[in-house]
Amino acid sequence: xxxxxxxxxxxxxxxxxxxxxxxxxxxxxxxxxxxxxxxxxxxxxxxxxxxxxxxxxxxxxxxxxxxxxxxxxxxxxxxxxxxxxxxxxxxxxxxxxxxxxxxxxxxxxxxxxxxxxxxxxxxxxxxxxxxxxxxxxxxxxxxxxxxxxxxxxxxxxxxxxxxxxxxxxxxxxxxxxxxxxxxxxxxxxxxxxxxxxxxxxxxxxxxxxxxxxxxxxxxxxxxxxxxxxxxxxxxxxxxxxxxxxxxxxxxxxxxxxxxxxxxxxxxxxxxxxxxxxxxxxxxxxxxxxxxxxxxxxxxxxxxxxxxxxxxxxxxxxxxxxxxxxxxxxxxxxxxxxxxxxxxxxxxxxxxxxxxxxxxxxxxxxxxxxxxxxxxxxxxxxxxx
Amino acid sequence: xxxxxxxxxxxxxxxxxxxxxxxxxxxxxxxxxxxxxxxxxxxxxxxxxxxxxxxxxxxxxxxxxxxxxxxxxxxxxxxxxxxxxxxxxxxxxxxxxxxxxxxxxxxxxxxxxxxxxxxxxxxxxxxxxxxxxxxxxxxxxxxxxxxxxxxxxxxxxxxxxxxxxxxxxxxxxxxxxxxxxxxxxxxxxxxxxxxxxxxxxxxxxxxxxxxxxxxxxxxxxxxxxxxxxxxxxxxxxxxxxxxxxxxxxxxxxxxxxxxxxxxxxxxxxxxxxxxxxxxxxxxxxxxxxxxxxxxxxxxxxxxxxxxxxxxxxxxxxxxxxxxxxxxxxxxxxxxxxx
Numbered sequence: 001x002x003x004x005x006x007x008x009x010x011x012x013x014x015x016x017x018x019x020x021x022x023x024x025x026x027x028x029x030x031x032x033x034x035x036x037x038x039x040x041x042x043x044x045x046x047x048x049x050x051x052x053x054x055x056x057x058x059x060x061x062x063x064x065x066x067x068x069x070x071x072x073x074x075x076x077x078x079x080x081x082x083x084x085x086x087x088x089x090x091x092x093x094x095x096x097x098x099x100x101x102x103x104x105x106x107x108x109x110x111x112x113x114x115x116x117x118x119x120x121x122x123x124x125x126x127x128x129x130x131x132x133x134x135x136x137x138x139x140x141x142x143x144x145x146x147x148x149x150x151x152x153x154x155x156x157x158x159x160x161x162x163x164x165x166x167x168x169x170x171x172x173x174x175x176x177x178x179x180x181x182x183x184x185x186x187x188x189x190x191x192x193x194x195x196x197x198x199x200x201x202x203x204x205x206x207x208x209x210x211x212x213x214x215x216x217x218x219x220x221x222x223x224x225x226x227x228x229x230x231x232x233x234x235x236x237x238x239x240x241x242x243x244x245x246x247x248x249x250x251x252x253x254x255x256x257x258x259x260x261x262x263x264x265x266x267x268x269x270x271x272x273x274x275x276x277x278x279x280x281x282x283x284x285x286x287x288x289x290x291x292x293x294x295x296x297x298x299x300x301x302x303x304x305x306x307x308x309x310x311x312x313x314x315x316x317x318x319x320x321x322x323x324x325x326x327x328x329x330x331x332x333x334x335x336x337x338x339x340x341x342x343x344x345x346x347x348x349x350x351x352x353x354x355x356x357x358x359x360x361x362x363x364x365x366x367x368x369x370x371x372x373x374x375x376x377x378x379x380x381x382x383x384x
Numbered sequence: 385x386x387x388x389x390x391x392x393x394x395x396x397x398x399x400x401x402x403x404x405x406x407x408x409x410x411x412x413x414x415x416x417x418x419x420x421x422x423x424x425x426x427x428x429x430x431x432x433x434x435x436x437x438x439x440x441x442x443x444x445x446x447x448x449x450x451x452x453x454x455x456x457x458x459x460x461x462x463x464x465x466x467x468x469x470x471x472x473x474x475x476x477x478x479x480x481x482x483x484x485x486x487x488x489x490x491x492x493x494x495x496x497x498x499x500x501x502x503x504x505x506x507x508x509x510x511x512x513x514x515x516x517x518x519x520x521x522x523x524x525x526x527x528x529x530x531x532x533x534x535x536x537x538x539x540x541x542x543x544x545x546x547x548x549x550x551x552x553x554x555x556x557x558x559x560x561x562x563x564x565x566x567x568x569x570x571x572x573x574x575x576x577x578x579x580x581x582x583x584x585x586x587x588x589x590x591x592x593x594x595x596x597x598x599x600x601x602x603x604x605x606x607x608x609x610x611x612x613x614x615x616x617x618x619x620x621x622x623x624x625x626x627x628x629x630x631x632x633x634x635x636x637x638x639x640x641x642x643x644x645x646x647x648x649x650x651x652x653x654x655x656x657x658x659x660x661x662x663x664x665x666x667x668x669x670x671x672x673x674x675x676x677x678x679x680x681x682x683x684x685x686x687x688x689x690x691x692x693x694x695x696x697x698x699x700x701x702x703x704x705x706x707x708x709x710x711x712x713x714x715x716x717x718x719x720x721x722x
Binding site: 383 | 388389390391392393394395398443567571574575582583585586587588591592594595596598599600602603604606607609610613639641642643645646649692693696697700702709710711712713714715716
């Protein structure tokens with residue numbers, strides 16, 4: 001029992017903070033602020049790749065440095081706390097890479113993993129559909145076998161983040177329409193500039209090009225796009241989602257935002273201290289639950305229900321903190337980056353208005369996380 | 385692998401202790417159906433396990449207390465612990481070792497003060513002063529549920545708490561055990577009880593609050609173990625370093641206060657969710673739930689929550705520089721004494 005980072009990890013954290021202090025502008029509040037933010041993200045990703053930090057914890061054979069899960073935890077915490085300057089690259093590092101290592105062919109691993117490690121590939125996840133959200137297995141996008149062995153894709157995906165900048169897509173599609181719901185699905189690794197793919201931004205309050213719809217009309221892809229076994233894509237997707245949950249150090253950003261809000265609110269915050277410390281106690285709980293999920297992954301090689309417990313705790317902490325910020329800062333919390341009067345250059349707006357309200361609908365809804373905890377953590381029966 | 389990581393595994397000795405206490409609880413402490421207010425025999429057996437022994441380190445004590453309280457508190461667990469710390473004469477320790485019921489009075493304003501298990505006590509210690517204030521049972525408190533608490537009339541106010549860290553940590557460990565027990569009872573009840581032709585547990589409206597409790601209960605357990613480990617490291621290192629320096633390093637008081645606040649949150653949520661899952665049966669003594677939820681209420685409502693909040697608020701660090709605020713909760717506190 002020892003729940004501290006090592007001195008080397010403290011050093012890594014310090015280095016990261018210095019790096020981010022130098023390389024992020026004062027107006028940086030995340031990639032979803034406009035084209036300039038995307039360009040800034042690209043620069044930071046390139047510098048991180050040069051330092052070997054982008055895939056620091058991958059095996060060396062795939063372009064990593066062999067860092068431990070705990071080194072990765074430090075990196076995730078610092079980057080997420082600073083509004084994830086990697087943008088979509090975090091997906092490549094945190095869950096696409098591990099899933100490719102687990103399910104990819106030699107050819108796929110040789111092709112995609114070094115690209116991710118160099119920061120040269122941008123991925124998007126193509127799961128949700130207009131009629132398939134939490135009930136993901138009811139998706140309809142069809143990938144029909146073509147005469148040449150490849151696939152022809154038709155259908156619609158929705159709520160896709162990063163589709164505008166993605167070079168590749170991680171697509172879950174139905175390859176056997178006769179099979180029952182969870183069977184007959186496959187994962188295809190596609191290039192997003194393939195003819196027949198139409199991307200449209202869905203304007204929202206949560207960020208520039210944050211959400212998109214993606215239409216596939218007779219999109220032809222080769223057989224080599226298939227990841228894993230044909231018709232067994234559900235297993236691949238279910239392996240990917242927990243990595244996504246355990247890879248989001250959302251609690252780190254929340255804790256930092258509470259401190260930023262405290263500085264903004266100044267003397268007014270004194271009266272709020274009682275509630276803030278109760279919330280920080282919840283934050284410490286979220287931290288430890290995330291560390292437990294990392295420890296489970298380290299010891300078993302798998303991401304279990306503990307990742308869902310951690311993600312749900314992150315959500316509780318994030319939304320309680322956002323409510324505190326609204327209470328202390330008022331409607332000024334809604335003034336965004338770019339406005340000269342925005343509190344903390346818009347950091348609070350990005351957190352409390354754009355991020356926190358959506359935490360309970362990301363990486364599986366909050367209710368999905370609770371179902372997983374209830375059924376796998378408590379042994380409750382499957383709900384009907 | 386480059387960096388070594390955190391270790392969640394308990395030392396072998398703590399695992400053995402946990403198993404032994406678990407076996408004792410399952411064998412001797414009824415999980416449900418007991419209407420007795422207090423069993424001197426079970427209290428004596430609990431004391432002889434040694435969890436209240438001042439020489440036991442906090443990690444082992446907390447691991448044991450969590451297990452020991454899964455079926456309810458068998459006596460003044462927190463009060464005896466603090467009474468032993470307060471009494472400089474060693475009388476309380478000797479009386480306890482002889483199987484007597486030792487309890488203590490928490491800091492409080494002047495006037496009538498509630499004392500846990502005071503009406504069955506053989507010895508009552510005043511926590512702030514360490515004085516022995518009674519050698520006989522105190523007048524019983526009238527309550528709907530048989531809890532043998534007693535009344536003590538304090539002459540002058542005594543509000544300084546010399547054992548805040550121990551109160552927060554021990555109290556959090558006990559609540560972790562009580563909450564685990566309450567959740568286990570509720571899960572079992574929802575598996576056994578059928579409505580609309582199916583198990584209660586198969587309804588999402590029942591599952592979700594129980595899953596939220598599971599998250600809080602697990603999280604609290606981790607916080608207790610972490611705070612206990614830091615307290616032990618602080619105790620060891622204070623041999624060569626002053627307390628202020630070491631508090632800054634191990635943050636044992638900060639983590640204990642945070643664990644206490646988390647315990648209060650966990651107790652409130654678990655009480656609410658488990659009683660809702662149980663329905664009317666949950667308020668009947670035969671179900672065993674009220675013994676746990678009233679135990680949590682006793683701790684969360686009589687222990688020093690305002691003091692924990694004040695301590696943490698006084699130790700929060702404020703930084704104005706954009707990139708300066710850390711992203712870890714313990715970075716938000718300096719850990720120094722005021």
